[in-house]
Amino acid sequence: MNKRQTRLFAIASTAIATLLFLVLTVDSHRQFPTLTNSENITEEVIRGQQVWHNYNCINCHTILGEGAYYAPDLTKITQLRGTPYLTAFMKDPSQFYDEQKHRRLMPNLGMSDQEISDVIVFMDWVSKVDNQGWPPRPILVTGAALPGSDAGAAQQQADAGARPVAADNSPIALGEALFRNAIPTCQACHSMTPGVNLAGPSLAGLGAFFEQVKASGEYTGKATTEEEFIRESIVEPSAWLHPGAMYSAGGTSFMPPTYGDDLTEEQIDQLVAYLMSFK
Amino acid sequence: MRYKSQSVAYWYFALAMVLFGLQLVFGLLSASKYLGPDPLLNLLPFDVTKTVHTNLLIVWVLTGFMGATYWIISDESRSELYSVKLAYIQLGIWAIMGVTAVVGYLFGYGTGNKLLEQPLPHKIAIVVCMLIFLYNIVMTIRQSGRFTTTEGVLLLGLASSAVLYLPALLHWDNYIIAIYYRWWTIHLWVEGVWEMIQGAFLAYLLIRLSGADREVLEKWLYVIVGLVFIAGILGTAHHYYWVGVPAYWLPLGGFFSALEPVALVGMAMYAYFSIRRGGVRHPNVLALHWTIGSALFTMFGAGLLGLAHTFPSINKWTHGTLITAMHGHAAFYGAYAMIVMAVITYALPTLTKNRQVDGSAVGYWAFWLQMAGMFGMTLSFATAGIGQVYLERVLGIGYLDVQLKIQIHFIMLIVTASIFAIGVALFIYDFFRQAPRMEPVDEAELFPDATLPRGPSSFGTASPNTARMGS
DSSP: OOHHHHHHHHHHHHHHHHHHHHHHHHHHHHHHHHHTTGGGOOHHHHHHHHHHHHTTGGGTSEETTEEOSSSOBOTTHHHHBOHHHHHHHHHOGGGTOOHHHHSOOOOOOOOOHHHHHHHHHHHHHHHTSOOTTOSSSOOOSSSBSSTTTTSOHHHHHHOOSSSOOOTTSOHHHHHHHHHHHSSSOGGGTOOSSTTOOOSSOOOTTHHHHHHHHHHHTOOOSOOOSHHHHHHHHHHOTTSSOOSSTTTEETTEESSOTTHHHHSOHHHHHHHHHHHHTBO | OOSGGGGHHHHHHHHHHHHHHHHHHHHHHHHHHHHOOOTTTTTSOHHHHHHHHHHHHHHHHHHHHHHHHHHHHHHHHTSOOSOHHHHHHHHHHHHHHHHHHHHHHHTTOSOOSTTOOOOHHHHHHHHHHHHHHHHHHHHHHHHHTOOOHHHHHHHHHHHHHHHHHGGGGOOOSSHHHHHHHHHHHHHHIIIIIHHHHHHHHHHHHHHHHHOOOHHHHHHHHHHHHHHHHHHHHHHGGGGSTTSSSOTTHHHHHHHHHHHHHHHHHHHHHHHHHHHHHOSSOOSOHHHHHHHHHHHHHHIIIIIIHHHTTOSHHHHHHHTTSHHHHHHHHHHHIIIIIHHHHHHHHHHHHHHBSSOOTTOOHHHHHHHHHHHHHHHHHHHHHHHHHHHHIIIIIISOBOHHHHHHHTHHHHHHHHHHHHHHHHHHHHHHHHHHTSOBOOSOOOHHHHSTTSOOSSOGGGSSOOSTTGGGSOO
16 A cells, blocks of 8 residues: 555545534434433433532542442442431431441532532433443442351451441441341342242332232231331241242241340331432 | 744633643642542632632643644744734733632632633633634634644644633523533534644644644644544534433444544554654654654543443443543543643743753653653542442442442552643753744754754745645
């Protein structure tokens, strides 16, 4: 090839690639409304996006896998955790995580109630964008999809939960610790990750699950709200049997019926608060 | 330095060096926060140090590009710059823009949009600087009447950088569309038009350092530009994985990203063979180290380490982990930091006073410590990233618990980053220890004992239509 031919090669390949790229850009714009549910981009979502930018969230966290790698990915966070929990977390992250334990902590940003509620609405919109099903498995902040696989036996004893707890901590944090060190431990049979069913079913998303069970007409217990449903399942596991032959037999749940007697009323409240923090 | 106005390059390089040093301070600070706990949590949190770290990188590399271009354009067009005054005005605006942006970040001013954190007035100042710069360069070439292929590629690269910054000024209420256009600036800069700039700098350096034939080198420069754009433009697709764009970007990204190393391997071969075949070896062996080093490190960091995670079925697991930081550090350093240091090292013996032509011992220490340090940092990010992907993404262990398990890699990162920082400190020291030269001087007169590759008059053809005369 001589220089003229190579120049032609450079120009032609650039031009073809550019043209193809522009055509695909036009087509992408055609598909954006469907992929991103653009009809759901409300004033709140737009304000929430501004909050996301104002607090420079992307330079610690990632969203849709983009950002810095210093803090957890938040793409699907609103599908894992409910609004009350996320609100309480943003008001004071140190209630839920401990810098000494994880060597990292989110600073208290001093966000207003309005900003917190807007940014949650924004993140919820993001979580519903069609992004080809990424992440392939839920990305957790702490703990493990298979409970206990994140730490050795000695560590499990030493510090249960996402942080060492004191009596004045948020009930959610106390409930998380209890989930790990109640006897027998809840996490021996239950994962908090959606779709991970162990000896007992996954406990993620109990609110939505209860609505579904109620609507099916097969619910046999007395609960009318998510909170009552969770409490009933702890104290009286056989009041309603979770579908599936591996969870019960002869009308009796395989879950130990002892928690109602062994745990105090306050401890059960804490467990309920923790389980309700998952969406 | 054959033209008096080339001395403006010194002040651009000097600013670039200062900002480079600052970049490392904030880089080390950010790295130490990975170890934690962070005593500066409420004073100078990670998001601020990281923003400053990446923005200083962009600003200093661009400052280096501008200085290098002012230096090269005079040599290539054999002319004084059109306006030295404009070049200094531009530098002044640029420096004020850079410094106020960084100070602003410390106090929380910024757009919170990754890599495009510059507030609007700063973005406008950037555009103004780019326009002054391009005007000055174009007028220099016009007044000289000599326009080489190297200059053509360089100019096109710089002009496209300015144009591609414009999408960054757009605002979208739909965050997904905002992401889509953000990559037009970021990706098409670093994996497109900046590679044209790097390619042009390489061509300039190789012609002068190896005495290789200009016609041959410029012919291959076109091939490299063609390959860069075939792969680079559609390779934007690998930034469109899992962010809410149509699914066809996945196979497109996989295919065209796999082609990206072709251009970079080509660039490395181009450098290697021109040195082997070149007639006479220029005595500035240190500049040769940086030049070949840049081509090879780009192949490694941008090419191979990029390829390591651009197939969609792999990226599904690695997306948004420290694997990206591994690739980012090695690629940016090899392609852009090193090429700027190559031009600086080439220019220094005549740009400053009392210097040996072949580089000082300090200069060699700076080179090898940086090489070792950056290679170690890349390995630290890689091992941390592999651990993170396996534990967090595959086994499903929580993010914070995994970060605790990979602490040892962060210690490794800080150790290797410190070695790198010593290398950079030596480079900066070596740069500043001699006073700048303000009067033109001929290289052959200054270093009469050195064998220089051919006389200046034999460089290329003097016609404005150089590009048409190749065969």
